[in-house]
Amino acid sequence: MLRLSSGDTLLDINPDVAGSISRLTRKGVDVMRPTPEGATDALQTACFPLVPFCNRIRNGKFVFEGHKVQLPPNLGDGHPHPLHGQGWRQPWRVIEATSSRAVLGYHHFADEWPWEYEATLIYELRSEGLRAFLNVKNLSKATMPVGLGFHPYFNRKPDSRLKAAVDGVWISDEETLPRNWHAGVLKKDWTHGDTVAHEITIDNAYTGFKGRAEIYEGDRLTHTMRASPDCHWLHVFVPVDGDYFCIEPVNHMPDPFNQPNSGLKCLKHDETAMVWMDIAFHG
Numbered sequence: 001m002l003r004l005s006s007g008d009t010l011l012d013i014n015p016d017v018a019g020s021i022s023r024l025t026r027k028g029v030d031v032m033r034p035t036p037e038g039a040t041d042a043l044q045t046a047c048f049p050l051v052p053f054c055n056r057i058r059n060g061k062f063v064f065e066g067h068k069v070q071l072p073p074n075l076g077d078g079h080p081h082p083l084h085g086q087g088w089r090q091p092w093r094v095i096e097a098t099s100s101r102a103v104l105g106y107h108h109f110a111d112e113w114p115w116e117y118e119a120t121l122i123y124e125l126r127s128e129g130l131r132a133f134l135n136v137k138n139l140s141k142a143t144m145p146v147g148l149g150f151h152p153y154f155n156r157k158p159d160s161r162l163k164a165a166v167d168g169v170w171i172s173d174e175e176t177l178p179r180n181w182h183a184g185v186l187k188k189d190w191t192h193g194d195t196v197a198h199e200i201t202i203d204n205a206y207t208g209f210k211g212r213a214e215i216y217e218g219d220r221l222t223h224t225m226r227a228s229p230d231c232h233w234l235h236v237f238v239p240v241d242g243d244y245f246c247i248e249p250v251n252h253m254p255d256p257f258n259q260p261n262s263g264l265k266c267l268k269h270d271e272t273a274m275v276w277m278d279i280a281f282h283g
Helices: none
Strands: 002-006 009-014 020-026 047-050 061-064 067-070 093-097 101-108 117-126 129-138 144-146 149-155 160-164 168-172 178-183 202-207 212-217 220-227 233-238 244-250 265-267 272-281
Touching: 002 093, 002 101, 002 117, 009 117, 009 129, 047 129, 129 144, 129 149, 129 265, 149 220, 149 272, 160 244, 212 244, 220 244, 265 272
Parallel strands: none
Antiparallel strands: 002 009, 009 020, 020 047, 047 149, 061 067, 093 101, 101 117, 117 129, 129 272, 144 265, 149 244, 160 212, 168 178, 168 202, 202 233, 212 220, 220 272, 233 244
16 A cells, blocks of 8 residues: 555555555545455545546447457456456556655556557645546557546535536446437536435436536535546446445547547557546535
8 A cells, every 4th residue: 555645635545456546535534435444346446547448348349440359348247348448457566656646557468458558647645635647658559549537436425416517418228338318417417516316326428528526515515526628528427325426537438439429549659648637625
């Protein structure tokens, strides 16, 4: 475990579990969902990086510039659609660390994902909040498709509310893959602020994200999340019975190889792509 500090703010990082955030506290209070002791799965952490793609790819199959790709499932429980790339299932190495800044790296050698790449994750802790950077460099000779994002978990309370400007939502099918796009408000009006709790699980990609999301407890603003200008999608996940919710800034939509204008980048040899996320504290 790697600990950063700045004033009364502490950040615990677990390089061995996806380079994830284990815990982020301010004045002894958890800013994000804390990771259970001994957890070894990124899905149990406070936040983890998404690289080199975000969310699901239908049955792991796609063709890109002549490459026929078949990715293995990586979620378990018989789920056939691999998600979130490779970085969240692998350990990261510590490249450098100071009291308030850490740089981690993950090197992927071509396998079922037939491109070699190097990902770098930077955490910078400040008294007023956290900034995280995620970039990827294509080391293959062939052009590589790339998508990036972050998967933060926030504590959910009965009066938790979310405000984030969006212009529509992808309605998911029974396998949580995008089926059709709905313009404007559907069930939740995030643009004007709405309660997080819902009678069914929310697991949808919202479009037209303006890069700023606010979290409230009732009428009190507690956190602001900001993200890169190219993170035009905000994936919101709210399980019915959970004590947490996720708001994931990402730069492409789910199942990107099967949708037009999905947001995926195409990196030539030695080209890089980068996204960032800020989490600011209030009160």
